[in-house]
Amino acid sequence: MTNLSGMLPEFGQLALIFALLVAAVQMVVPLVGVRRGQAWLMAYARPLASAQALFLIISLVILAYCFVVDDFSVAYVAKNSNTALPTAYKISAVWGAHEGSLLLWVTMLGCWGLAVAWFSQSLPLDMVARVLSIMGMVSVGFILFTLETSNPFDRNLPSMPQEGADLNPLLQDFGLIVHPPTLYMGYVGLSVVFAFALAALLGGRLDAAWARWSRPWTIAAWVFLTLGIALGSWWAYYELGWGGWWFWDPVENASLMPWLVATALLHSLAVTEKRGLFKSWTVLLAIFAFSLSLLGTFLVRSGVLTSVHAFASDPERGVFILALLGICVGGSLLLYAIKAPTVASVGRYEWVSRESFLLLNNLLLLVAAFAILLGTLYPLIIDFMGMGKLSVGAAWFNFMFVPISVLLALVIALGAMARWKADDLKRLGSETVAAMVAAVLLGLAVPLLADGTMNWQVLLGMGISFWLIGATLLDVWKKARGRLNRIPQLGMSYLGMVLAHIGVAITIIGVTMVSNYSIEVSARMAKGDTETLGDYRFEFVDAGHIEGPNFVSDAIRFRVYDGERQIALLQPEKRRYNASGSIMTEAAIDVSLLRDVYVSMGEPLADGAWGIRLQVKPFMRWVWLGAIFMSLGGLMAMLDKRYRQRKNAPNNAVQASTAQEVTA
């Protein structure tokens, strides 16, 4: 028994190898079935996908178990865990570094395959076979990468360490338990959309039915991406200790780019489903979205971000991912080049129509994604060419992202309310007059009420948000023909869209307010000192020591007063982690819907004084609240009943005809 449990890591690796073999079969057999028109071969796709997922899950669970029982004979566990680490963090340490993150990545890929296998009952068998075969290809590439370059089950034998090196203290936190899995679910979920697009290209069936199948999967991946990005921002905000919530850091950019393209894809899919237009464009977006999530993986995992030279010193991983990226992007674009010209989009639309507005929204989103790509890769290219070291400042990203967002917000409301085929600007204008007036008045009022000076950024940000909310609600009111009880009948899909668009406005409000009206002061404070910031007064009550499970910390108690009323007792900490000796700042935050009060400790100075950073950040929560609205909206749209139609559902002519093709 002891022998067997001692061999657990080998079983984990074995499960991973089995998963690779199953994925290889999944890649080949169903496609052969499609080629030969043999349904029994195609039917292998679903059980193979399930088996692959099962093996991957076994492998991941075994790795987690090795962490829980402190099996330091496994090199990855020894590097990223410690006996004193709380159990929850031992489990999240599974994805705390490179090897385990990759295992999580491929396991999620397997789980998405499993989901496709289960929830594709209404799909024709040849489509399922193609989709799962393409997902099998992606799996083969990434499991091979994991086994070849980053095996999490590598052993420290025969001399295993008695104690582990500990998980990076930054990552010992609730945010890290949830942020990476959510984000990865989004990244990897885009592989389903990608597989659907390629399968449709292969089968020459880019039609409304294909768009309808792809939509819920795209939305699902997008919801995870949205939540993952928001969680990452929230985590950075409270854990890095200085209250920044977006840094235009390459790793963040790597997650924002696929999000922007996936957002464009969602809207383009809507046009393809409803009007049969933009087909090749939609396919291209699906390819781009997944390629960008692979590029993100490459940037984060290859080491090029720390330095192009780090890439050169450990080239195996980087070259492998770069090759995968090349095969994936190159192969799919080649297929696109061969097949897309045969795809004709029929149907016409006028300059002023929902199609045009959605196209404009697509272009804006793509320009934003491209600009971020440029800003992220530019320093790498310059460095690679030996032209010096430079960095692109946040100022540049803001400079280009803000105007695009403003234009985008303008178009969002119009796109949602305009009619298909042809509409009239006058009609759109007359129906939204109330929203325009409200937007201008409220946009003017907010900066004047806030500090009495006219701030055009605030005017623009607030105006655009009020316009978006106002126009969206006016449209709901009109569609419900002025009756509240008719609103639920408008359909989950439409209401989900409304919620998501309002979410965009909420995020813009948050970003505008927190960027323009945040105040902060860094001060030298000792016991008994008080400091005033805005309406708030901070009193340094006393300082003390705290013994944590695997750290010791200096802590300070602050009383925060609004006038004479005490509103919060805050206790920031400066932690020192025993195993690694790392120092960590734990900020203390008093949260409310209208403002965050943020206190963090700097360094100890002479005579028991500390450098203290105090911040008041208005509407901070709105930035993430908007993301929650967007995700809920996505969730509602996914639940729309038209995605759950079975084969025998009425007026489903498209699927009936495709079913005939298969049997023919």
Add this chain to the structure above:
Amino acid sequence: MHPKRKKRLTLILFMVLGVGSAVGLLMYSLSQNINLFMTPTQIATGEAPVGRTIRAGGLVEPGTVVRDDSGLGVRFVVTDGQSEVTIAYDGILPDLFREGQGIVAMGKLGEDGVFVASEVLAKHDENYMPPEVQEALDKAHKDGKQALEEARY
């Protein structure tokens, strides 16, 4: 020309123009917004522009960190093993700022040769060396590792 083709042509022209001007604008603004990295040697030889936002970095020279008696002002010297530059900063230093550590500062070089930092970066890893600093050390005449060893004592 067929009206449908004409419309498609207009659309394509519109898109090409739009994308072209967008790229042009992006590249131009990018060139205005990059922050060059300068080594202490480059600053000492006068290669670094005065009064423009740049980044500078090196190892914090032991024994040079001087704090103000009141407030949060601090001055320290960074070196690449060949030249030194004094950095002045008013604010809270990152958790891993310490003597002998490699740091990167963002700010402006003053006429007096003192680099006034608006931000000081040190990564959350004991053994991490900012790549720019590593390269600066390598570039300076002394061997980078040797300078690192000496600086650590």
